[in-house]
Amino acid sequence: MSVDARGTARRYNGWPRFNTVIRTTIVLALSWLTVPALAGAAPDAMLFRLYLTDGTAVVSYGEFSRVGDRVVFSMVLGGAAEPRIHAATLPASVIDWTRTDRDAASTRYQWYAHTRGEDDFGRVSDEVAAVLNAVVRGQNRAQALDAAQRARATLTEWAHDHFGYRQQDVREILAVLDEAISDLRAATGVAAFEVSLVARASDVALEPIAGMPSVLEQINQTFHVAALTDAPAERVALLQAALRLIAEERSVLPPVEAANLRRFAESRIREEQVIDRRYADLTRRLMTQAAQGASRALSGDVQRVLDRLPREDARLGRRRPDVVQALRVSVQAQLDAARRLRLLRDQWAIRRSLYSQYQRSVGVQLLQLVKSQPALEAIRRLDGPPPEMLRTLQARLRGGAERLERVQAPPDLRTMHELLLGAWRFAEQSVNGRYDAARTANVGAAWEASSSAAGALLLLSRAQQELRTLLEPPKLQ
Numbered sequence: 001m002s003v004d005a006r007g008t009a010r011r012y013n014g015w016p017r018f019n020t021v022i023r024t025t026i027v028l029a030l031s032w033l034t035v036p037a038l039a040g041a042a043p044d045a046m047l048f049r050l051y052l053t054d055g056t057a058v059v060s061y062g063e064f065s066r067v068g069d070r071v072v073f074s075m076v077l078g079g080a081a082e083p084r085i086h087a088a089t090l091p092a093s094v095i096d097w098t099r100t101d102r103d104a105a106s107t108r109y110q111w112y113a114h115t116r117g118e119d120d121f122g123r124v125s126d127e128v129a130a131v132l133n134a135v136v137r138g139q140n141r142a143q144a145l146d147a148a149q150r151a152r153a154t155l156t157e158w159a160h161d162h163f164g165y166r167q168q169d170v171r172e173i174l175a176v177l178d179e180a181i182s183d184l185r186a187a188t189g190v191a192a193f194e195v196s197l198v199a200r201a202s203d204v205a206l207e208p209i210a211g212m213p214s215v216l217e218q219i220n221q222t223f224h225v226a227a228l229t230d231a232p233a234e235r236v237a238l239l240q241a242a243l244r245l246i247a248e249e250r251s252v253l254p255p256v257e258a259a260n261l262r263r264f265a266e267s268r269i270r271e272e273q274v275i276d277r278r279y280a281d282l283t284r285r286l287m288t289q290a291a292q293g294a295s296r297a298l299s300g301d302v303q304r305v306l307d308r309l310p311r312e313d314a315r316l317g318r319r320r321p322d323v324v325q326a327l328r329v330s331v332q333a334q335l336d337a338a339r340r341l342r343l344l345r346d347q348w349a350i351r352r353s354l355y356s357q358y359q360r361s362v363g364v365q366l367l368q369l370v371k372s373q374p375a376l377e378a379i380r381r382l383d384g385p386p387p388e389m390l391r392t393l394q395a396r397l398r399g400g401a402e403r404l405e406r407v408q409a410p411p412d413l414r415t416m417h418e419l420l421l422g423a424w425r426f427a428e429q430s431v432n433g434r435y436d437a438a439r440t441a442n443v444g445a446a447w448e449a450s451s452s453a454a455g456a457l458l459l460l461s462r463a464q465q466e467l468r469t470l471l472e473p474p475k476l477q
Helices: 005-011 015-031 097-137 141-156 167-187 215-228 232-248 255-295 299-315 321-371 373-380 387-397 400-405 411-440 443-471
Strands: 047-051 057-061 065-067 070-076 085-091
Touching (some): 047 070, 047 097, 057 215, 097 167, 141 167, 215 232, 255 321, 299 321, 321 373, 321 400, 321 443, 373 411, 373 443, 411 443
Antiparallel strands (some): 057 070, 065 070, 070 085
16 A cells, blocks of 8 residues: 655654664564474474364375375384385375365474474574664665565565464564665655565464374274275285284284284285175176177177176175276277177178179189199299190180289279289299290299299288188178
């Protein structure tokens, strides 16, 4: 808000009066280094309480973290000299966040006060006092005003950035600084100025600092977290960690109580294992049925498996939501595959007559190539065949490529038709090349014929495979 500087100047007339205010500020800054009362002595480790909605609480070793709808924290599970830490998670919905956040703010405040608070506050107080000393010693009022404003800026956010520590003291120092700045503005002829509002941290309600839980408390908290967590693997890991702790600390636990705790943990682990086996059996059974229906393109059968999944889950107590979700996704994938296969088979049924007609058109040429395979193998190995057989093959293959070129292959069979045409040309080239090599005893020509024969055999094999695949009904991939 705007303040008339002339009224302030009449109240503090002259520089000596300002120096008195500054000296008062310095005395306050240096004298208020008192340690605030804490709710309890800080333990060796920084512990937080996670208050639960059921009224109980668990201890977190160090800071906890809220990630989405989950809370990640560390539990103490044994280790008298050096605490052994076990990572755990809980749904955020089971946390009483009002109490937890209030307790966390108190813990951070008291830990800061116990460790660094007074040193940090002492340093900032010394910095402000040094600035104000420079203001008192100096004669330039404009420079003094700038220095006082810098000192105020240093303090304005300090308490907010330091867990609200000593914020009442900071506010009182700021009040004195504001009065000094008001005098300086009036002395330097500033007619009006704005008073900045101080960013104030919320007052921290101090609560007793959490102590290291006893062995029995650690075990009971572990059982409680295991009951609340929705991750089966983590639940079993917590129960196993509790069993280990019971075995390690049997000397400090009454024998009867240790036996009861051990039986409780073992019974819960067996129960989890039984549930795992039941859901594993459910997964195998439903996936087998879904896969069988999908392989026969019976989407109705797969849909019935998907519809039965909620009922089967309810029968088992809805104890493994993650398993059920994964199973639902897998069965849905089988349903999509069944529908896709149904379309492919319908397409194949429509085109089957075209495939059969094509097979009749090229059947003679294909048969000729198949009969020529032994001779082509001999040419590939540079081992014959005799000249009279070569002449027979030349007559058999002559003109076949041109006849194949005249065949109109369906669009789906064009690739296969190109393979067959290429195989024929390679076969004809290899037979002619082998005959010329035999007539001239040219080894180089024989090797070229061998390469052509290898190409013919390879393309023929691929063409036969393509044709068999197209003539058979589509199968689930």
